[in-house]
Amino acid sequence: MLFANTSISINPTLYRSLPYDTARDLAPVVFLSASPNVLLVQKALNVAGLPQLIVLAKSRQQPMTFASVGKGSFHHVSMELFRIAAGVELLHIPYKGAAPAMLAFLRGDVDLYCSDLPGAIGPIRNGDVLPLAITSARRAAVLPDVPTMAEAGLPGYAAIGYVGIMTTGGTPRDVIAKLNSVINEVVREPEFSTHFAALGYEMTGGTVQDFATFIRDDTARYARLLKALGDVIE
Numbered sequence: 066m067l068f069a070n071t072s073i074s075i076n077p078t079l080y081r082s083l084p085y086d087t088a089r090d091l092a093p094v095v096f097l098s099a100s101p102n103v104l105l106v107q108k109a110l111n112v113a114g115l116p117q118l119i120v121l122a123k124s125r126q127q128p129m130t131f132a133s134v135g136k137g138s139f140h141h142v143s144m145e146l147f148r149i150a151a152g153v154e155l156l157h158i159p160y161k162g163a164a165p166a167m168l169a170f171l172r173g174d175v176d177l178y179c180s181d182l183p184g185a186i187g188p189i190r191n192g193d194v195l196p197l198a199i200t201s202a203r204r205a206a207v208l209p210d211v212p213t214m215a216e217a218g219l220p221g222y223a224a225i226g227y228v229g230i231m232t233t234g235g236t237p238r239d240v241i242a243k244l245n246s247v248i249n250e251v252v253r254e255p256e257f258s259t260h261f262a263a264l265g266y267e268m269t270g271g272t273v274q275d276f277a278t279f280i281r282d283d284t285a286r287y288a289r290l291l292k293a294l295g296d297v298i299e
Contacts, residue, residue, distance in 0.1 A: 071226035101201035115217035128154035182265025
């Protein structure tokens with residue numbers, strides 16, 4: 066099985082060719098949870114909110130830098146959407162994964178990092194980083210005091226990733242149905258959902274068809290989005 070994320074939706078447009086065909090080689094099992102990111106800013110920049118950050122970014126002669134877990138990742142795309150919505154210049158610094166990106170941010174190598182919630186909650190609670198806004202349309206239950214991008218000053222901004230379970234294409238439907246059933250049982254267990262809620266995942270579950278429809282629509286949405294971003298992503 067595959068612990069799938071937003072890259073499943075992004076990759077078909079991001080890459081000219083893939084060593085797999087999403088529709089043929091992968092089979093949706095169950096949607097697990099939405100997965101928004103949170104915009105982190107260096108404390109040394111001394112900004113108290115998103116409007117101040119935007120003003121500061123526009124006033125600097127050199128563009129602010131931001132980390133991501135790789136070119137075309139959801140971390141990257143969410144920041145390109147921020148750049149466009151805020152009307153600021155930013156310099157993308159890609160790293161090979163979430164751990165190197167967060168480490169670079171904690172060292173002060175970059176000004177901004179739009180992190181996934183599980184990777185950001187610890188540093189936020191330790192006071193090591195300053196969270197400015199959540200990328201989703203509603204606040205994250207695990208960070209109730211952090212506003213959404215729209216609430217913080219960018220009306221209409223909403224970007225959200227996801228996690229789910231997939232398996233090998235061609236797997237018999239009855240096997241997929243069984244997997245979906247037992248995973249949904251686990252998702253509904255209070256201890257399980259409470260544990261993952263603390264990490265920023267609000268588990269929802271659902272049917273196989275729900276996830277298949279979601280992936281189809283999300284892939285089409287990212288195709289439109291990446292086309293609009295053009296050579297910034299290519």
